[in-house]
Amino acid sequence: MTIDRRTLLASGAALGLLTACGSNTGRGGDGSDGEGPKLSQWYHQYGEAGTEQAVKRYADAYGKADVAVQWRPGNYDEQTAAALLTKSGPDVFEVNGPTLDQIQGGQVLDLTDLLDGVRDDFNPAVLAPKTYDGRIWAIPQVVDMQLLYYRKSLLADAGRTPPKSLGELVDTARALTTKKVKGLFLGNDGGAGALGGTPLYAAGLQLVTDDGKVGFDDPAAARALAHLRDLYEDKSLLLGAPSDWSDPSAFVQGLTAMQWSGLWALPAVKKALGDDFGVAAFPAAGPGGKAAVPVGAYGSAVSARSAHKQAAKDFVKWLWVEKTDYQRDFALSYGFHIPARLSLAKKADALTEGPAADAVRHSTESGFAEPLLWTPASRVAYQDALSRIIKSGANPESELRSVVRKVSAELDRVKKKSS
């Protein structure tokens, strides 16, 4: 052979290089206590300063396993969904779900027994979407909610009060719009993503009824959504801000007089605007309507492919059921969330006064959570339709008719699977 030894050696060295560098980013190099099995725990990236340090502190304090926290930037849902297909995914992870298909597909473990005796202490509204077949598939970490922020001074200047109906919201937003300041910010897509099912609940409807049927096959739905088109057509909506609705920047920078955002933004708004702001629920739409605010929770779940299932469950129980002081710290010290435990929420001083107290009141009086049966496929179909109604002026009735058809088919599919 004319392949001489030198070249063989050279290519061998190249291969060796590739193999060697395989180990230099090996996992679990956290250097913590090293007791017990190694667990990896995933969080999506929180924007509030200090959150990451806090969850690492919790993990380090756990004695029975060596927990390595992974902080995931970017599209968290896609990343976890892909990682759950493999053994190299997380053992414990927070999830904005889990989805019905993840539960039916056996990708997450049943955590019902972790809540023995304390189940009633968890906020029932956010526990419900984590429950399927009477079993619980994730432990709610904190309650998130979204609501309408408004600048008191700008409303007063325009002689307005916080809107009580959707029609009034449209008028107020128009009145507040000037050349440099827009009336309302519902997200850069005009509200289709951030609002989701909120206008339907405000119209007294539901996404999915308790007996698993489409909950918005009703003329009131089209009427409510048509109002959103009015907002867009009036040019009252802020669109194309550098940061989206989840970030209070646009509101704080004075680009908009009202903004739909999360409770998490409250500390930043308060810091920037002092007392010059208030919060409101999404106003009632139409005669049968009532104010609505979406509530939800990231839950802590355990991957069914974990190599240490029991250790992972023990850790989840320790952190999200037993360690109430950590749960309190996590909910209230970084940004603003309502503790998922009713007993903790009652004791949270920060939530007893000012706009925070109003927010909590809205969440108990008008809160709704997206049902588990509202699958991602249904959400996409609805969101596409909503976007077309708002931005392109598509006919709400015909758009909704086709959504109802798709959602019914999707509900049939998941029902067939469970039987």
Add this chain to the structure above:
Amino acid sequence: MYDAWVRVGRALRVALLIALALLFLIPFYLLVRNGLASEQDITSPDWTFFPATLHWSNIRELFEDSTVPMARSLYNSALIAVLTTAGTLLLASLAGYGLARIPYRHADRVFYFILATMMVPAAVTFVPSFVLVSSLGWVSTMRGLIVPTLFSAFACFIFRQYFLGFPRELEDAARVDGLGHWRTYWLVVVPNSRPVFAAVGTIVFIGAWNSFLWPLVIGQDRDAWTVQVALASFTTSQVIRLHELFIAAAVSIVPLLVVFLFFQRWIVAGVERSGIDE
């Protein structure tokens, strides 16, 4: 009369070119302007050409920010880009040479077999690739980030086209000296093909440096983040820090611009001779 027209034409051409050049430079200007500004400067309703005070400290703060491993991710990106480029050049040039120069009955079939993968969008195979790589235990390893990306049909295609036009006399001279395929390749063909290696290498390097989706999903540990993933971490959190985002973006392209300016003349020469465009 005619000369006057020519002169006007030339002036117009120069003016147009300068205008276009300025237009092409605007994004770079914005990177620097916003990167060295404070948050207030960027969001101010009155446009300022350059912030009154330049915040050079933004750069220091970027590297000191404990939530984003900027230095580590730059190192990872550099390592990945270099190894990917070296590996791709080696594999693709060997294959390209074999396809072009070693007579074999089924060479054409093999070539089309390779070429066909250029038509398959990466997203088509994304999930199975991910599952495959993670079942090899390569998640969060350099192997996982590099090896699956080494087999570029595009690079192989360019090398084959180039070697088809490689002067046979040089190879024949090597044969006279008693060299086999292997040593002819290393001692004669490679040293005479530097421009095409430089051209393909630069294209591969840029692609490796800029790739996003694969490192995002494979580089799960923070220690395995690349610079694009680090960059994404600024945009996807609930609160966007504009100036930090822009300075990070500016820092992320500096290494590439250096590589680029350095290799530029090679690229033009390489393209000219490689028949990329033939």
Add this chain to the structure above:
Amino acid sequence: MSEGAASEGGRGSSTARGTGTPRPRARRWRRLAGPQNRTLWFWAFVGPFTLGLIVFTYVPLGWSVYLSFFDAHNTVSPTDFVGFDNYTSMLKNDAFTDSLWTFVVFTAFIVPTTFVLSLSLALMVNRMRRAQAFLRSVFFLPAACSYVVAALIWKMSIFNGVRFGLANTVLGWFGADQTAWLSTTDPPWYWLVIVTVRLWLQAGFYMILFLAGLQRISPTLYEAAAVDGARPGWQVLRHITLPQLRTTSVAVVLLLVINAFQAFDEFYNLLSDARGYPPYARPPLVYLYYTALGQGQNLGLGSAGAVLLALIIAVVTIGQARWFGLGKKED
């Protein structure tokens, strides 16, 4: 000479296989190795690459095709065979067919625009005597930027919808209202953003291809034309430069179309948000990404769409190659 090298190789290989090998096996080996060991050498050069391609492209590809015949929600080892159901429901799905239209519109726009811009840049830069290298660098530099960085500049700074965006600032000087470039569907301003970002990133690269082509044109052709009385300018361009650039042009068009098919990054980085992606300007890859990789993770349906897309790409590419008379055996 090649004879010598080859027989040397032949001897080497048979000794390498051990001297005790019986003759028939040696003969079979010889046959497998091909005349003058060419087969062996061919695979020594091409084998590693092909093997990698099989493992990291063809295996996942085959797996995708397999998945496309199953109801595969959140699993890659499905059991629920559904035949062609995923294909029929994908073809009946408005969102998917709309995405194909989006792609057609995008291609119809981006291919000619990039082609004209990069060709004009090359023609103009080529005729500059001074500052040629500088101008070339300026137009070529953007090719070094990632879509992530470019989309960031476009979305957050140039075409953001608020008063401190560059485009709105400039329009504001003329008294115009602020425009939400990426959120406005009527008129569809978002196309301006998407097309310009790709032009900026790509034009320089194709300009280099054209420049290389221009520099290969022999000066004697121009001299001859001048002798024949052709005016420098349009006549020369039409009758000499463009015909001489034919091969380059064909390659550029092919590359542009393939790249347009693979469009994902700028769309995704410009238009996606935490809650998903708007129903407009949604090319097939983005739609499939959300179908297969989003939380919905319908891998069966997503794979079916991907296979359909790959088939379309194959048909178009091969059709195009035939049209341009490529794919014939070169030598």
